[in-house]
Amino acid sequence: MTEKALPYDEKRAISLLKTVTTATLTTILIKKGLRNVWMRNAGPLKSGQTRVVGRAFTMRFIPAREDLANPDSWSSPTSTRAAIEAMPEGVIAVFDAMGVRDAGILGDILCARMAKRNVAGLVSDGVVRDAAGIIETGLPVWCAGVAASPAIASLTFVSWQEPIACGGVAIFPDDLIVADDDGAVVIPAKLVDEVVDLGIEQERFEGWILREVNAGHALTGLYPANAENKARYEAWREEHIGKGDGASR
Template sequence: MGIDPLPLDPELVRTLSGVTTATLTTVLLKKGLRNLWMRGTKPIKPGQPRVVARAFTLRFVPAREDLATPASWASPISTRAAIEAMPPGCIAVVDAMGVTDAGIFGDILCARMQKRGVAGLVTDGVIRDLDGVLASGLPVWCQGTAAPASVAGLTFVGWQEPIGCGGVAVFPNDVVVVDADGAVLIPADLLETVVPIAVEQERFEGWVVHEVAAGVALPGLYPANEATLARYQAWVKTQG
């Protein structure tokens, strides 16, 4: 169903794993892209690793009584079928319309995703079976938990098509970076432009943090004036 998933260069994953979502939002803002942080995507537990992966999208619409039934879980168009189509290394990005009283996935589905090598789950909705989801080891970013099943408030309609998640337009194979600050999307076509800038921004801000720790005042340091940039460039040369 929908667009075929694409692999992501492991070297790019390694590189972006060292860049925070805070840095990425700043870099994207400088490119004129203000709306790429997905609202409501909070880590389900502290200490989850940063995840970098291509988006595998899933979409729910409002519940309709003739469609949103337990019997629908066995349909060819179901969350179960979608999970079996997920490639290893992807991140499932789920449009749950911000609904917070129906859990889109529970322990069994998350355990299956973990078994298939899915890198994580991001949604503007909620999950259920919290203890089991945590035990599955699948990293999850969502709005929280709810006991009712998805069909109590949502109808699943498809995967690998454009969706909205947390107010952000997400297309299959866009790249998602998610950490303690939530989920940020990098449009697939902008990867080659954004990544080098983000890596350099991360290095510069790391240097600034050390300068602040050494007692340097912020005016002229951040944002940097010419003298600060000269000192920074001199430091860069010492790093080989």
């Protein structure tokens, strides 16, 4: 089955956004009118994880019901196991666990399989189990913490690749996810190409400002930049970068 075309250049976006922080992206998205893009309670399982960028592959849990949430469900065609086998390479699995913190949505074995399938990462507002083993798999994980109990203690897995909520944020399949030490941010699919260009330029501009601060310049008129400092930046940019900056199409 042929995958549907994305409204953005996936390869370009992933490559360039690996150099853009989630802090920068939230600022850009606020300027675009989107304030609710940072997923709450989805912090890095291990500090210093590599920044990851990838399409959202959504996974959804609902509250546990005893006739559904039992060990037999692990062999169901609608299971986390089946969903993992459907994940394309390079996606970021985003789990809606409703913020539940007393049941690990998955552990080291499932994460090992995701790593073998070259899944880029996992983001959830829930918790995981077998934390030490998950870290050993090398799969970057952002979540609300850890718990020993399995998911079926409190949750029932019901579907994948449909709109979900994660950390109070709406996530649609194929939105782009960026996650780093500050957490995980969603970029709506239709805005990705524009945000990429704005992000690259914002990182460059703020890098210049930081160099000016380190050189002893006062913040007044520099951050935010007044007309004089904007002109100084443009002159620096043209000298060091040129009019074509590599981020343009």
